[in-house]
Amino acid sequence: EQQEKWVPRAVNMEIIGTYAQTELGHGTFLRGLETTATYDPNTEEFVLNSPTLTAYKWWPGGLAHTANHCVVVAQLHSKGVNHGVHPFIVQIRDEDTHMPLPGVKVGEIGPKLSFSTANNGFLGFDNFRVPRDSMLMKNAQVLKDGTYVKSRLSKLTYGTMVFIRVMIVTDMAYYLSVGATIAIRYSAVRHQSKPKENEPEPQILDYVTQQHKLFIALASSHAFRVTGQWLWTTFVRVNKALTSGNADTLPELHAVACCLKAVTTRDAASMVEACRMSCGGHGYMTSSYLPILYGITTAACTYEGENTVLLLQTARSLVKAWQKGSKGKPLSPTEAYLMDKSPVPKWENTLDGIIAGFRRVSAGKVQDCVSKIDKLVKMGTSYEDAWNQTSVRLVAASEAHSRAVILATFRAEVSRAAAALSPPLARVLHQLVHLYTVYWALERVGDLLLYTSIAERDVQELQQQYEDLLQKIRPNTVGLVDAFDLRDEILNSTLGAYDGRVYERLMEEALKSPLNAEPVNQSFHKYLKPFMQGKL
Ligand SMILES: CCCCCCCCCCCCC/C=C/C(=O)SCCNC(=O)CCNC(=O)[C@H](O)C(C)(C)COP(=O)(O)OP(=O)(O)OC[C@H]1O[C@@H](n2cnc3c(N)ncnc32)[C@H](O)[C@@H]1OP(=O)(O)O
Numbered sequence: 001e002q003q004e005k006w007v008p009r010a011v012n013m014e015i016i017g018t019y020a021q022t023e024l025g026h027g028t029f030l031r032g033l034e035t036t037a038t039y040d041p042n043t044e045e046f047v048l049n050s051p052t053l054t055a056y057k058w059w060p061g062g063l064a065h066t067a068n069h070c071v072v073v074a075q076l077h078s079k080g081v082n083h084g085v086h087p088f089i090v091q092i093r094d095e096d097t098h099m100p101l102p103g104v105k106v107g108e109i110g111p112k113l114s115f116s117t118a119n120n121g122f123l124g125f126d127n128f129r130v131p132r133d134s135m136l137m138k139n140a141q142v143l144k145d146g147t148y149v150k151s152r153l154s155k156l157t158y159g160t161m162v163f164i165r166v167m168i169v170t171d172m173a174y175y176l177s178v179g180a181t182i183a184i185r186y187s188a189v190r191h192q193s194k195p196k197e198n199e200p201e202p203q204i205l206d207y208v209t210q211q212h213k214l215f216i217a218l219a220s221s222h223a224f225r226v227t228g229q230w231l232w233t234t235f236v237r238v239n240k241a242l243t244s245g246n247a248d249t250l251p252e253l254h255a256v257a258c259c260l261k262a263v264t265t266r267d268a269a270s271m272v273e274a275c276r277m278s279c280g281g282h283g284y285m286t287s288s289y290l291p292i293l294y295g296i297t298t299a300a301c302t303y304e305g306e307n308t309v310l311l312l313q314t315a316r317s318l319v320k321a322w323q324k325g326s327k328g329k330p331l332s333p334t335e336a337y338l339m340d341k342s343p344v345p346k347w348e349n350t351l352d353g354i355i356a357g358f359r360r361v362s363a364g365k366v367q368d369c370v371s372k373i374d375k376l377v378k379m380g381t382s383y384e385d386a387w388n389q390t391s392v393r394l395v396a397a398s399e400a401h402s403r404a405v406i407l408a409t410f411r412a413e414v415s416r417a418a419a420a421l422s423p424p425l426a427r428v429l430h431q432l433v434h435l436y437t438v439y440w441a442l443e444r445v446g447d448l449l450l451y452t453s454i455a456e457r458d459v460q461e462l463q464q465q466y467e468d469l470l471q472k473i474r475p476n477t478v479g480l481v482d483a484f485d486l487r488d489e490i491l492n493s494t495l496g497a498y499d500g501r502v503y504e505r506l507m508e509e510a511l512k513s514p515l516n517a518e519p520v521n522q523s524f525h526k527y528l529k530p531f532m533q534g535k536l
């Protein structure tokens with residue numbers, strides 16, 4: 001019924017909405033949100049209030065001057081009892097005049113690192129009344145007399161965030177394809193230095209260090225696209241089960257969505273930054289689009305759940321899985337490897353060997369965390385303090401788990417798809433899987449030395465494998481980014497345009513600057529000249 005009322009109007013854009021959950025005082029800790037929605041049975045309305053400055057909603061995208069409705073997450077009070085945070089759909093502006101409604105204070109939060117078009121806003125309520133059916137009642141309800149009907153699963157309120165986290169993994173694949181396209185095309189056009197006096201300046205793409213900076217971004221885009229597809233399929237399956245009242249698989253989805261969102265956004269932000277830096281000064285131009293792209297990807301490390309907080313959510317699930325598995329209980333498919341108690345096998349420098357190695361690292365780290373927490377608790381430390389003192393290791397265990405999931409999914413999905421591909425295309429995709437896997441083995445070699453039987457000669461061989469792969473992938477690099485098929489209008493980059501006219505585009509963009517409208521800018525007459533004449 002509520003969906004019939006709101007969805008059609010949202011689909012045809014009569015309603016422009018946003019998700020108003022975060023407040024000035026709380027973004028992570030949702031149970032600490034201060035906005036209140038108090039039910040008045042006499043009028044069958046909720047009264048919304050922002051009791052403090054820190055209760056003001058702060059950050060919601062589009063809230064400042066665009067949205068006329070929003071989903072407000074507030075502490076629901078009825079019959080004198082606080083039932084915790086619940087979502088409400090609330091009209092905040094007049095649909096004709098767009099004026100804020102009486103009792104609503106709304107505005108722009110000011111300049112940000114990037115996301116300048118997101119129109120993030122603030123929102124405060126002063127005894128603002130909304131009808132009872134503003135409470136989104138799919139999970140919990142408040143009856144006309146104020147009786148609260150509990151949701152069968154309180155965490156279903158948090159479901160929106162799981163959905164967006166799932167989507168963000170695929171988003172990161174896209175952003176990395178943009179960064180890799182810009183930086184690799186530029187690296188094919190840019191010639192610099194003279195390592196061989198009697199030869200012309202080479203393309204910077206031929207420097208192995210440049211390949212090391214860029215090819216991982218290219219491979220990660222494919223790894224995250226494939227993992228994002230797997231995660232979406234998992235989300236659809238869990239959501240279908242939830243619809244029929246079965247929430248058994250929701251905890252696993254929450255845990256894997258948290259760590260994949262955290263790891264893919266962190267990797268995307270750092271790899272886009274590497275793409276920017278690999279383009280030298282021109283990568284620092286706004287017209288290259290790389291600084292804007294960095295601003296967009298780094299924001300994802302914060303929004304939809306701050307990365308550390310999400311990695312700790314996954315760690316919470318891994319520790320619980322370890323404790324469950326140690327009692328012989330079955331674990332979820334993504335966490336079942338934690339109970340592999342077989343002896344550490346002889347190390348193999350193969351994809352399967354490395355994936356198995358990362359699973360050993362994750363299981364080893366989880367076991368170390370459980371042991372440390374148990375030891376601290378036995379010494380009289382509270383569980384909460386023991387958790388906090390172990391939290392650096394818990395985050396590392398979560399990251400290792402996430403990497404194991406990405407490596408295994410990337411390899412399995414490409415192997416599955418390869419049968420339907422032409423041999424040359426299958427070969428190139430396998431090279432990207434190989435590069436991605438060996439890159440991370442080398443990045444985390446310390447963990448592998450701690451938890452597997454990898455030896456020094458294996459590491460040397462992996463380094464050589466990696467350098468050979470850079471050489472093998474080089475001839476196909478421009479073709480691989482062209483295959484992302486990103487139009488110039490989408491790339492929006494002087495460095496990444498398909499025609500490679502980098503220098504002409506840089507100059508064309510520069511000449512558009514208003515500061516180039518006249519040969520002598522007014523600042524000379526207003527400031528420089530008086531200063532030079534000692535008059536300032
Ligand atoms: C077509 C759409 C395309 C979209 C494409 C993507 C677009 C991306 C562009 C986005 C632009 C920016 C938009 C940004 C929006 C936002 O940022 S919205 C706000 C996001 N905010 C958050 O994510 C807040 C993070 N905080 C929390 O989630 C919670 O506070 C917490 C950290 C999980 C802690 O909550 P708490 O109640 O204290 O829980 P715990 O005690 O830690 O755990 C209790 C149990 O609940 C389980 N659980 C927690 N969360 C969930 C969940 N989401 N789903 C399922 N289960 C959950 C948790 O595992 C615990 O379980 P047990 O261990 O069994 O007790």
Ligand SMILES: Cc1cc2nc3c(=O)[nH]c(=O)nc-3n(C[C@H](O)[C@H](O)[C@H](O)COP(=O)(O)OP(=O)(O)OC[C@H]3O[C@@H](n4cnc5c(N)ncnc54)[C@H](O)[C@@H]3O)c2cc1C
Nearest residue numbers: 019020021022026027028059060061299303304305306308
């Ligand atoms: C570009 C952008 C768009 C956004 N859009 C929206 C939106 O549309 N709607 C919306 O509701 N919100 C939005 N947000 C807000 C976003 O969801 C929050 O910023 C995010 O949830 C983090 O919360 P916080 O800002 O309170 O950070 P905090 O939680 O205060 O984090 C600060 C530090 O504290 C640490 N920390 C916090 N809790 C713990 C813990 N339990 N254990 C260990 N460390 C901890 C964090 O790791 C972090 O290092 C947006 C934010 C950004 C940047």
